[in-house]
Amino acid sequence: MPASPPPLDGVRVVDLTSYIAGSYAAMQLADLGASVIKVESLEGDSFRELPGFFGWNRGKRSLAVDLKTAEGRGIVHRLAKRADVVMENMRPGVADRLGVGYEPLSAINPRLVYSSVTAFGSSGPNADRPGFDPIFQALGGIMTLQGFGGPPVYQRTAPTDYYTAALATQAILAALFTRERTGRGQRVETSLLRGAMALQAGVAIDYPTKPTLIRDNPTYRLYQAGDGTWFFLAVGNQTFWVKLCKALDLEDLANDPRFASWLARLENNQALLPLIDAKFKSNTREHWLELLAKHDIPAAPVQTVAEFMQHPSVHHHDMVHEYDHPEVGRLRMMGQPVAFTGTPTRDPGPPPTLGQHTDAVLRELGYTEAEIEGFVARRICRRPPQA
DSSP: OOOOOOOOOOOOEEOOOOHHHHHHHHHHHHTTTEEEEEEEETTTTTTSSSHHHHOTTTTTEEEEOOTSSSSHHHHHHHHHTTTTTEEOOOOOOHHHHHOSSSHHHHHHTTTTTEEEEEESOOOSTTTTOOOOHHHHHHHHTTTHHHTTTTOOOOOOOOOHHHHHHHHHHHHHHHHHHHHHHSSOOEEEEEEHHHHHHHTTTTSOOOOOOOOOOOOTTTTTTEEEEHHHOOOOOOOOHHHHHHHHHHHHTTGGGGOEEEEEEHHHHTTTHHHHHHHHHHHTSSOHHHHHHHHHHHHHOEEEEEOHHOOOHHOHHHTTTTTTEEETTTTEEEEEEEEEEESSSSSSSOOOOOOOOTTTTHHHHHTTTOOOOHHHHHHTTTSSSSTTTTT
16 A cells, blocks of 8 residues: 555744754644744744754754744745644743734734743733743752652753653644644644643542652662662552562562551652662673563663664664764664554655755745845755855
């Protein structure tokens, strides 16, 4: 049978975002087959200087344009007229002042789905304040939680950014589905504040008898083996606990009432932890991982991202893609994270250089060569340096 197009084939996205949460949400749409035009300032996305930029902007085309000019705004208006989705993550009110907010663009195109990602929300207390992922790790309790009762811990993976991006993508897809039924677009919004809360659905709860879980769980933690290397043990239920006791020749512990449940093991962690810790320090990590795997107990070595990219399962699922990039040479990055049987995704290509597709996009919008040359000469648009 002929190959079917990817899920979002034919969907046109205008990406006015920068940083992580907005840019990664737009990249998720590109990964699903949407045509994404990344509209950047003449100086480019503020995060272009970071290696992570590549991981948030794969598969997009870059149009460099000055939105502070009437002609620059006119270019974006033309894009919006034929687009399905416009995305922005500016501070509340900035997109409106630039003439690319929801009201003017939806007037041009009533079917438009317009996505906004903010820090604290578009209204309410602190709406005007800037915010980045670590701010919400700190504010939202994530750093405290990771500290396990000790000093707070900063997660460099930017969890609130990535989860907020996932929420934005989810909202856009739902709005596109709704448009199929109603014929009209709408504005959808999420924020890092919402992302920080939603990310912690299992801990952002409270009731009078809620147990204290911020204790060191002897069966769900990092351990250092006898050779000095580290691994994580994840005994997540009672079945695995019984298997662990058997694997470590500690079968008497399986019937010990002090350790008879997840909560009991937390309550009595100071009695249990030394027993397991001493056992794991008696041999190498390789020995313990082989033994735990033999007994069907979840465990994994602590390793670097570069090592993870070499994992057999990562390669089996095509989760590392390589590109020849004009700025950095051979570029290796994440593959498509979602698989479809009926509408398989396609590699959308590498992240763009600044203004790489300016001329092509402007031609598609109906501008003449003379008009394009004029835009570049008057610094309304920018081409890549090598062009």
